[in-house]
Every structure is written in C-alpha cells, then in structure tokens.
Amino acid sequence: MNRFETIPKTRRCQAFITINEPVSSGLIRLEIEVDQEMDFLPGQFAMLNLMGPRKRTFGRPFSILACSGNRVEFLYRVVGGGTGDLAGLKPGHPLTMLGPLGTPFPAPVPGQPAVLLAGGVGLPPVLAWWHRFSRTDDRAFFGARDPGDLPWDLLPVSWDASVDAQGETPVGRVAWQGLVTELAERELTGMDLPPSMVLACGPIPLLEAAGRFAEGRGWDCFVSMEEHMGCGYGACKGCVIPIRSDGQPEAEGRNATCCQEGPIFRAEEILWKQIR
Amino acid sequence: MNLPDWWKIDPCEPFVLGPREFPGRIWTASGCFAYGLTGHEISSRGFTSPYEGLGAVVSKTVTPMARTGNPMPRLCELPTGALNSIGLENVGFDEFLASVLPELERRGVPTVVSLAATRPDEFGVMVAALQMAGADYEHWHGVEINLSCPNVAEGGHDFGRDPETVARCVAAARKALPDRALLAKLTPNVADIASLAKAAAESGADAVSVINTVVGLEVDLTSGRPVLPRRYGGYSGPGVLPIALAKVDEIVQKAGVPVVGVGGIGGAQDALKFFALGAEAVQVGTAQMEDPFAAARIAADLSG
Numbered sequence: 026m027n028r029f030e031t032i033p034k035t036r037r038c039q040a041f042i043t044i045n046e047p048v049s050s051g052l053i054r055l056e057i058e059v060d061q062e063m064d065f066l067p068g069q070f071a072m073l074n075l076m077g078p079r080k081r082t083f084g085r086p087f088s089i090l091a092c093s094g095n096r097v098e099f100l101y102r103v104v105g106g107g108t109g110d111l112a113g114l115k116p117g118h119p120l121t122m123l124g125p126l127g128t129p130f131p132a133p134v135p136g137q138p139a140v141l142l143a144g145g146v147g148l149p150p151v152l153a154w155w156h157r158f159s160r161t162d163d164r165a166f167f168g169a170r171d172p173g174d175l176p177w178d179l180l181p182v183s184w185d186a187s188v189d190a191q192g193e194t195p196v197g198r199v200a201w202q203g204l205v206t207e208l209a210e211r212e213l214t215g216m217d218l219p220p221s222m223v224l225a226c227g228p229i230p231l232l233e234a235a236g237r238f239a240e241g242r243g244w245d246c247f248v249s250m251e252e253h254m255g256c257g258y259g260a261c262k263g264c265v266i267p268i269r270s271d272g273q274p275e276a277e278g279r280n281a282t283c284c285q286e287g288p289i290f291r292a293e294e295i296l297w298k299q300i301r
Numbered sequence: 302m303n304l305p306d307w308w309k310i311d312p313c314e315p316f317v318l319g320p321r322e323f324p325g326r327i328w329t330a331s332g333c334f335a336y337g338l339t340g341h342e343i344s345s346r347g348f349t350s351p352y353e354g355l356g357a358v359v360s361k362t363v364t365p366m367a368r369t370g371n372p373m374p375r376l377c378e379l380p381t382g383a384l385n386s387i388g389l390e391n392v393g394f395d396e397f398l399a400s401v402l403p404e405l406e407r408r409g410v411p412t413v414v415s416l417a418a419t420r421p422d423e424f425g426v427m428v429a430a431l432q433m434a435g436a437d438y439e440h441w442h443g444v445e446i447n448l449s450c451p452n453v454a455e456g457g458h459d460f461g462r463d464p465e466t467v468a469r470c471v472a473a474a475r476k477a478l479p480d481r482a483l484l485a486k487l488t489p490n491v492a493d494i495a496s497l498a499k500a501a502a503e504s505g506a507d508a509v510s511v512i513n514t515v516v517g518l519e520v521d522l523t524s525g526r527p528v529l530p531r532r533y534g535g536y537s538g539p540g541v542l543p544i545a546l547a548k549v550d551e552i553v554q555k556a557g558v559p560v561v562g563v564g565g566i567g568g569a570q571d572a573l574k575f576f577a578l579g580a581e582a583v584q585v586g587t588a589q590m591e592d593p594f595a596a597a598r599i600a601a602d603l604s605g
C-alpha cells in the first residue's frame with residue numbers, strides 16, 4: 026500500500042457535540058469540538074462514547090469525514106442502541122473521543138487515476154479522500170437506497186449517484202437506478218483509462234463487487250472494512266478480519282485487526298467467503 | 302479526588318511482591334492491553350503516554366503455539382460490561398520470546414508475562430525458556446499463569462477448578478522461576494476459591510490474581526440463539542466488581558494469600574475497594590479498552 030510517511034497522532038479527548046442533524050433520510054451529520062487540535066488521514070476513524078449515565082462499555086467506531094482545528098465531523102446512521110442514543114442528543118452534550126485510529130486509504134499516485142465507490146453510510150472516508158486529494162481525472166460514484174437517502178448538499182456535483190429505488194431528485198441532479206458498481210462499470214467501460222486505483226467503502230457486497238471490478242481490469246483496489254469493535258486501538262483483538270497469509274493457501278489465512286491493520290485493506294487479501 | 306483517611310499508600314511507589322520489587326500497584330489486566338506495545342504514541346491531556354505510572358502490564362496470554370482465536374463475533378456488549386470470546390489469539394511463545402519480550406524491555410515496560418498451557422509441565426518448559434531469554438531483563442517482573450480462560454474449547458475452564466492441578470501447574474512454573482514474581486490467575490467459577498488460592502500459594506505462587514472472567518451467555522432474541530458462536534463467553538466490566546470483591550475477601554479471610562485484585566475496576570474508587578480488603582495491587586481490564594488511560598488515571602488519582 027502506498028503508505029503515508031507520518032500518521033497523525035492518536036489522542037484521547039474530551040469533546041462536546043456542536044452539530045447533530047440529519048442530512049438525508051438516513052444519514053446524520055455529527056460535528057464535535059475536542060479539547061486538542063486534531064488531524065486525520067482519509068479512511069481513519071475515531072471511537073466515540075457518551076459521557077454520563079449513557080456511557081457504553083465500549084466506544085463506537087465512526088469514520089472521520091473532516092477535521093479542522095478542534096472540530097471533527099462524522100456522518101452516521103442509526104444502527105443500534107449506541108447510535109440511537111447519539112441521535113437523540115443536542116449540541117453541548119459531552120462525549121469522549123479516541124482518534125484518529127487505523128490505517129488510512131493510500132495517498133494518490135501520480136499518473137494513476139482513482140475510482141471512488143461509496144454506498145450508504147460508507148460515504149465519509151471516500152468523500153474525505155476526494156476533498157483532500159482529488160484530481161481532474163478521478164471519478165466518484167455513490168449509491169444509496171433512494172434519492173431521499175442521498176445527502177445532496179454534501180455530494181460534489183461531479184459525482185455520479187445511483188439508487189435502488191427511484192424518487193424525486195433536486196433540480197439539476199440525477200440518480201441512476203441500479204448498483205453503484207454497475208454504474209461505474211457503465212460509465213468507465215470503453216474509456217481509455219490508464220491503470221487506476223479503486224477506493225471503496227460501503228456494504229460488504231459493494232466491497233466485494235469493487236474488488237471484482239478492479240481485478241477484472243488488473244487495477245489496485247482498497248476497501249474500508251467495518252466490524253464491531255471493542256477498543257479500536259489494537260488492544261483486545263475483538264474485531265478481526267480473515268485475510269490471506271503470505272504464500273499460504275486460502276484456508277491458512279490469518280486474522281487481522283480491523284481497527285489497527287485496517288480498516289483499509291487490499292480487496293484481494295480479504296477472504297470474502299469467511300466474512301459473516 | 303478526595304481520598305479516604307485510611308489510604309496511606311502511594312501506588313506509584315515501588316513495592317515488593319515475592320522475590321521482586323514492582324514499580325507500582327496499578328497494573329493492566331491480561332488481554333485488555335495487548336502485549337504492552339500498543340498505544341505508546343497515544344496522548345491525552347495531562348498524560349504523555351497510557352503507560353505513565355503503571356506498576357505492570359500483564360501481557361495478553363501467550364500459549365506454546367500461535368493461536369488464531371475464535372470466529373467473530375468475539376465480543377458482546379452488555380449494559381454492565383461485556384462478554385468476550387477472543388479464544389486466546391496470540392503470536393505463540395517462540396515469537397513472543399523472540400520479538401515481543403525484547404521490545405518490552407527496550408521500551409522499559411514493566412511486564413508480567415501471562416502464560417497458558419494445556420498440561421502442567423508445559424508451564425515449566427515455557428517459564429524455563431523465559432528465564433533463559435530474560436535473565437538480564439530489568440523490566441520483566443514476573444509470570445502470571447492463566448489457569449482459567451473460560452472461552453477456549455480445550456477446557457481451559459476445568460483446568461483451574463481443581464486444587465491439585467493448580468498446585469501442579471504452579472509448582473512446575475515456580476521450579477523454573479527463582480527470582481521473579483509468580484502469580485496464578487484464578488477463576489471465579491468455582492464454589493471454593495480459597496482452596497485454589499491456598500493450593501497455589503503452597504506450591505510457590507507469590508500471589509493470586511483474582512478474578513478471571515465470569516462465565517456468561519447472551520441470547521440474540523431475533524434468532525433465538527446465543528450471540529457468541531461458542532455460546533459462552535467471559536463476562537467482565539463493572540457488573541463483576543462485587544463478585545471480584547467477594548472472591549478477594551474470601552481468599553484474604555480464609556487463605557491469607559497475597560492477592561492482586563482484578564474485576565470491574567473503572568475508576569480510582571473501585572480500585573480503593575480492593576485495597577481496603579487487603580489487595581497488594583490491582584489490575585484494570587475492560588475499562589482499559591474504552592480508555593487507554595484508564596489505569597494511568599487511577600494511578601494518578603490515587604497518588605493524591
């Protein structure tokens with residue numbers, strides 16, 4: 026992987042909510058203010074936990090969307106009790122944050138365009154990479170359930186969007202019906218592209234399809250994996266992803282921590298059949 | 302924080318346990334802080350590292366051969382803690398000896414090596430190899446033998462429930478460990494923990510670490526099946542604190558064996574409860590996962 030020379034320092038911070046508002050029918054934008062200046066690399070995440078009586082045994086991992094000074098931004102979807110509690114909180118509510126954590130997406134490579142694929146709540150790391158690094162020949166595709174689930178205000182106009190079910194779109198914006206990988210396939214087939222790099226985040230089927238899409242072209246593909254986590258910093262081994270072991274047959278794979286070795290992995294090293 | 306009048310100890314001052322002087326009394330528990338090489342670069346207001354003020358890091362348990370651990374999910378969060386079923390994933394003893402222990406020494410991490418085995422004599426063999434490799438190490442302070450990991454299929458479980466087996470494991474380790482502390486980590490999943498502690502002490506343990514996790518199970522109501530693939534997990538976190546305190550008390554009262562208290566410690570007040578019952582030191586486990594500075598904060602708070 027094209028690693029960064031320096032990874033921003035991880036900090037354990039006190040924080041409070043500054044913004045916690047829906048940006049689409051399913052996605053909520055969270056902005057927090059932390060007690061120190063923060064930096065991150067796209068693909069990295071932070072563990073957030075509530076303070077007070079609703080503090081959980083473990084924090085929850087949230088992919089970082091943006092960071093500026095003491096402000097850190099996330100996008101999330103309510104998936105369980107922890108995110109459910111978070112969605113009900115008003116600005117000012119105290120939190121703790123441990124971050125940034127994990128291995129980021131690779132840096133852009135000159136002469137190698139990037140194809141970005143994101144689905145649903147997988148948007149933040151891909152959008153963060155776009156904002157930090159995108160060049161004119163990079164392309165991005167984003168898929169959601171329906172147009173109401175698309176955070177149109179956050180989505181760059183050059184991005185192509187796809188939906189599972191059609192519905193009303195804002196003036197001047199279009200959403201294709203179908204899978205995001207099919208949309209990318211359709212848009213890129215026939216184009217004379219140099220070897221590119223695929224970066225993907227979203228549901229497992231999307232990531233697997235992104236891997237096949239890249240493999241068919243002989244391109245590199247990096248995917249952002251998601252797993253339930255305990256600590257988020259490599260201490261507990263509670264969030265492992267089965268990956269290939271160098272030079273070993275597939276059955277002889279090994280467990281890699283999603284939080285530390287990941288969450289970004291090469292698609293080809295993941296043992297997809299063993300993923301729940 | 303306000304400390305009680307009876308509290309006269311500085312937990313960041315050295316203290317003697319068995320043949321060894323430890324740099325402090327606030328430790329991290331096995332399995333909750335990896336091998337003690339994780340998180341050195343993390344900072345927090347008032348702390349330059351999560352290792353500040355720690356008396357020891359008890360390593361993740363190391364077994365004779367590397368283990369890949371249990372299938373996912375390995376953790377199940379509960380309102381009062383969590384169940385875990387990691388399955389002793391570890392790099393294996395040879396790799397630990399070759400690359401982890403030297404790095405712990407280089408970094409100056411006060412270390413207690415946690416070992417598990419399937420037969421008593423394996424403990425002796427591993428400890429002898431440790432003694433050879435680490436004879437000159439300044440920061441390796443001892444060995445904790447894990448007699449009770451409840452989530453390993455081979456029945457690590459029953460291993461530590463029988464006083465005679467406990468005695469044989471401890472004796473085998475003690476024979477090979479002349480000048481470092483030897484601790485035996487005991488399971489709470491027994492009727493008479495004091496007799497286990499007694500057996501451990503009589504066979505040469507300098508202290509017992511009490512408690513390991515409590516056997517637990519959680520059911521997923523959607524599927525009607527246990528959440529963890531191996532059904533049972535080890536329960537830890539705030540919910541086990543009163544169980545741990547009771548087991549520590551039972552040992553102190555009935556067996557008079559030195560105890561390192563572990564189980565459900567989230568803050569300085571929890572740690573104080575173990576010290577009030579006579580614990581020599583305490584270990585912070587599950588709380589360390591949520592906050593890498595949990596143990597360091599307790600050490601700072603109790604130093605006054």
